[in-house]
Amino acid sequence: MVTVRRTVPAPGFMGIAVARVPEGSPIELDARLESVLEGVLVTGVASMGVEAECARCLDPLQWVQDVDFSELFVYPATDARGAVVEEPAGDDEPMVVDDCIDLEPLLRDAIVLSLPMAPVCREDCAGLCPQCGARLDDDPGHGHQTTDPRWSALAGLLDPDQQ
Ligand SMILES: [Zn+2]
Numbered sequence: 160m161v162t163v164r165r166t167v168p169a170p171g172f173m174g175i176a177v178a179r180v181p182e183g184s185p186i187e188l189d190a191r192l193e194s195v196l197e198g199v200l201v202t203g204v205a206s207m208g209v210e211a212e213c214a215r216c217l218d219p220l221q222w223v224q225d226v227d228f229s230e231l232f233v234y235p236a237t238d239a240r241g242a243v244v245e246e247p248a249g250d251d252e253p254m255v256v257d258d259c260i261d262l263e264p265l266l267r268d269a270i271v272l273s274l275p276m277a278p279v280c281r282e283d284c285a286g287l288c289p290q291c292g293a294r295l296d297d298d299p300g301h302g303h304q305t306t307d308p309r310w311s312a313l314a315g316l317l318d319p320d321q322q
């Protein structure tokens with residue numbers, strides 16, 4: 160068993176539409192590689208900075224997201240002489256290839272699952288005014304003079320110019 164601690168740059172787009180890990184930003188890996196019969200069991204945690212926008216008021220958000228991962232990378236099948244047997248096409252089981260394992264697909268899946276679908280700057284963020292787009296938390300008491308459309312006919316009766 161070996162422990163690997165490494166900081167790697169984030170690959171291209173990682174995340175979801177509303178929250179993502181910027182390309183090239185550091186991802187801190189703390190992984191344990193364990194030799195098991197069928198391959199290498201990889202477990203650990205990855206820490207990465209996430210950039211997002213509040214789903215309600217669109218303010219920019221940043222936080223550090225830790226994701227746990229655990230995956231068995233299998234050795235390629237070999238014949239009796241130890242030669243690698245071609246895998247059937249379409250088998251996407253993670254494998255040890257040339258003594259390397261590729262953590263990227265694993266991290267991509269893990270971060271997608273860990274990110275909130277609707278991040279908010281705070282639980283009770285009031286969001287934006289549906290009429291003018293003002294951020295309501297910045298302007299308590301914000302409102303517009305509006306008339307219920309059901310009353311507009313009556314307003315017309317009261318207004319002599321609309322006779
Ligand atoms: Zn907000």
Ligand SMILES: [Zn+2]
Nearest residue numbers: 288290291293
């Ligand atoms: Zn408004």
